[in-house]
Amino acid sequence: MFLVMVRKQIRDSRWLLGILALAFFSLSWLTVYMAHGFERLITRGELGPGIQGRAGFLRGLGGSAQDYSTTGLEVCWWNHPFIVLTILGWAVARGSGAVGGEIERGTLDLTLSRPVPRWEFLASQIIATMFGLAVLALALMLGNLVGSQFNVVKNPPGFEVLLRPALLVFALGWAIFGYTLPFSVIDSVRWRPGIFSLGATLSGLIALSLVSQLDEFWSWLKYMTVFQWYAPMAAAVKNQDLLWNLSILGSIGLVGIVISFLSFQWRDLPSSS
Amino acid sequence: MIVTDGLTKIYGQTTALSNVCLEVRKGEVYGLLGPNGSGKTTAIRLLLGLIRPTAGRASVAGFDCWTQSVAVRELVSYIPGEIRLIGSMNGYLMLKYLSDLRGGESLERAVSIAEKVMKLDLGRKIRAYSTGMKQKLAIAQAFADPVDILILDEPTSALDPSARNDVIQLVKAARATGQTVIFSGHVLPEVEAVADRVAIMRKGRLMHVEDMHERRSSARILLLRFSGQPPTSFPENLDLSIREVQGNVLLVEHRGEVRTLLEWLATQPIDDMAVGTDDLRSLYDRYHGPNVDDLALDALQDSTSNTDNAAPRAF
Structure with a gap:
C-alpha cells in the first residue's frame, strides 16, 4: 500500500517534475558551455583574480569560495536564483500540499478511509518529495556531465565532485520541505502553509543578503535562513564544511518531519465540504 | 457489530455530536436520518477514526474506532457524502488505486459494477465526469470491496432515479450476503426501502431508533x-x-x-x-x-x- 501511495504522489507531480528536471539539466549543460567561454577569456587575460567586470558577477554567484577552476566556473551557477527558487518552490509546494492540500481537494478522505495508517500516508508524501529532490539534483549533475562531453573545458568535474553540491541541493530542499510540512499537517488548506513558508524563506534569504551590509550586531540574522548552510561552491571546489552543512540542513528537515508525524497522528481530519 | 457509547464530539463552542449510544447489528441495514448538521457525518467520521471523540467511544467488531482505526477500516468501506476523486486519473486508474489500497483484490469486481451496473466509461478522465458519475464510481468501488461493513453517506445525492434504484438493489444484495450497511441520507423513501432500523438524528443527538419491520x-x-x-x-x-x-x-x-x-x-x-x-x-x-x-x-x-x-x- 505504501508503494501504491508513493507511485500516486509521484504520478501527480510527474509533469512538473519532468519539466523542472529538464530545465535543470539544460541549465547545467549551459553552464559547461559558459565555463568553456570563461576559460577562453581567462586564457586571453580578460578574466581572472583582480580583473573587474565579469569576475564581480561570478563572485556574486559563487560567493567567497569562487575560484577560476572549471569546477568553480560551472558550480557557481548552482547559486543562481533560478535553481534556488525552483528548489524552494518544489519543497514548499510538496510540503504545503502534503496534508493541507489533500484535505482541501478532498482526496485525503479517499485514501485514509481505506486501511492506511496515517504515518504511512505521510511517509509516502515524504518519500515522493525526496524522490523529486533527488531527480532535480541528479538532473543538475547529469547536465554537467553530459555537457562536458560536448564542450571542451580544462578540468571537468567528475561525478564525485558534482555529488557534493548535489547533496546540498537535496538537503536545501529537504530542510525547506521539513519546516513547511508541520504547518500543512495542522491546516486544512494549502495556501496558508505555502505562503507562510515562502514568506519565511524569502525573508531569510533577503536578511542573508543584507547582513553583510549591516554592522556586527545584526550578524545573527544569517542564522535565520537555511541558505546560510547552502554552499555548493565551497563544497565542490574546496570540499569545505560539507558534512556540517548537510547535518544542519538535514536536522532542520528531520525535526520538522518528526513534529509532523506526531501532529498528524493526533489531529482531527475534517471533511473538505 | 458497531457500538457507540456516549459518543460525543465538540468543536470549540459547537457540539457536533452529543452522548450518542447506538448499536448496529451484524447483517442489518441501519438508516441514519437527519437534516444537514444533525451529526450524521460526524458520527460516521468518528466510526472511521478520522476524528477523535471528545468523550465516549465507538467500536467496530470490537476494535476501538480511534486507537485501532486501521483495523476498523480493514472491515469498512466508505462512500463520503461529497465525492472528491483525483481528476487526473481515468476511471480505471482510480478504481485500481482505491483497490490497491486494500490489497488489489476488488479491482475486477469494481470494474464490473462500474461498467455493467453503473454504465461508466472507465477510459475517461475523472475531471470529465459529472458529479453523478463520480458518485457512481465511488459506489462501484465500495460495493466491490471485500468488507463486512459498508458506510454510505448520502450515496444517492447526485444520482438519477434509475441509478438510485441500482444503489438500492446493491444495498439489498449486500445485506443478502451478510454485510452490515449504514445508510445515511435525506431521501426518506430510499431509506425506508432498505433499512431494517432507522435512527433519527437532530442537533447532534440520537432522537429515536425505529425498527422498520x-x-x-x-x-x-x-x-x-x-x-x-x-x-x-x-x-x-x-x-x-x-x-x-x-x-x-x-x-x-x-x-x-x-x-x-x-x-x-x-x-x-x-x-x-x-x-x-x-x-x-x-x-x-x-x-x-x-x-x-x-x-x-x-x-x-x-x-x-x-x-x-x-x-x-x-x-
Whole structure:
C-alpha cells in the first residue's frame, strides 16, 4: 500500500517534475558551455583574480569560495536564483500540499478511509518529495556531465565532485520541505502553509543578503535562513564544511518531519465540504 | 457489530455530536436520518477514526474506532457524502488505486459494477465526469470491496432515479450476503426501502431508533373526528399516541391490538374516521417537521438517555 501511495504522489507531480528536471539539466549543460567561454577569456587575460567586470558577477554567484577552476566556473551557477527558487518552490509546494492540500481537494478522505495508517500516508508524501529532490539534483549533475562531453573545458568535474553540491541541493530542499510540512499537517488548506513558508524563506534569504551590509550586531540574522548552510561552491571546489552543512540542513528537515508525524497522528481530519 | 457509547464530539463552542449510544447489528441495514448538521457525518467520521471523540467511544467488531482505526477500516468501506476523486486519473486508474489500497483484490469486481451496473466509461478522465458519475464510481468501488461493513453517506445525492434504484438493489444484495450497511441520507423513501432500523438524528443527538419491520407490520394511523370534545388521554393498553389535534379531529398512531382498539372506538362519540399505514415521513416529521416544538424536543431529550433503546416515542 505504501508503494501504491508513493507511485500516486509521484504520478501527480510527474509533469512538473519532468519539466523542472529538464530545465535543470539544460541549465547545467549551459553552464559547461559558459565555463568553456570563461576559460577562453581567462586564457586571453580578460578574466581572472583582480580583473573587474565579469569576475564581480561570478563572485556574486559563487560567493567567497569562487575560484577560476572549471569546477568553480560551472558550480557557481548552482547559486543562481533560478535553481534556488525552483528548489524552494518544489519543497514548499510538496510540503504545503502534503496534508493541507489533500484535505482541501478532498482526496485525503479517499485514501485514509481505506486501511492506511496515517504515518504511512505521510511517509509516502515524504518519500515522493525526496524522490523529486533527488531527480532535480541528479538532473543538475547529469547536465554537467553530459555537457562536458560536448564542450571542451580544462578540468571537468567528475561525478564525485558534482555529488557534493548535489547533496546540498537535496538537503536545501529537504530542510525547506521539513519546516513547511508541520504547518500543512495542522491546516486544512494549502495556501496558508505555502505562503507562510515562502514568506519565511524569502525573508531569510533577503536578511542573508543584507547582513553583510549591516554592522556586527545584526550578524545573527544569517542564522535565520537555511541558505546560510547552502554552499555548493565551497563544497565542490574546496570540499569545505560539507558534512556540517548537510547535518544542519538535514536536522532542520528531520525535526520538522518528526513534529509532523506526531501532529498528524493526533489531529482531527475534517471533511473538505 | 458497531457500538457507540456516549459518543460525543465538540468543536470549540459547537457540539457536533452529543452522548450518542447506538448499536448496529451484524447483517442489518441501519438508516441514519437527519437534516444537514444533525451529526450524521460526524458520527460516521468518528466510526472511521478520522476524528477523535471528545468523550465516549465507538467500536467496530470490537476494535476501538480511534486507537485501532486501521483495523476498523480493514472491515469498512466508505462512500463520503461529497465525492472528491483525483481528476487526473481515468476511471480505471482510480478504481485500481482505491483497490490497491486494500490489497488489489476488488479491482475486477469494481470494474464490473462500474461498467455493467453503473454504465461508466472507465477510459475517461475523472475531471470529465459529472458529479453523478463520480458518485457512481465511488459506489462501484465500495460495493466491490471485500468488507463486512459498508458506510454510505448520502450515496444517492447526485444520482438519477434509475441509478438510485441500482444503489438500492446493491444495498439489498449486500445485506443478502451478510454485510452490515449504514445508510445515511435525506431521501426518506430510499431509506425506508432498505433499512431494517432507522435512527433519527437532530442537533447532534440520537432522537429515536425505529425498527422498520415492526413499523411496517404494526403501526397504523387513525384520523378520528369526534362529535364533541376529543379525549385527552387513552387507556394504556390501547398503545395510542396523539400526533396532532385540530379542534375535534385527532390524528393518532396506533401500535397495539386491533381488536382492543375497535372495542374502544365503539364506545367513543366518533362521527367519522380514516385508517392508514404509517410511513417514515410521519416519523421523521415528529422530529423535523414544520410543527415541531424545538423547546419541547430539547427538554424531552435532555430528560431521557440518548440511546437507541430509550428514545422518546411520541409527542
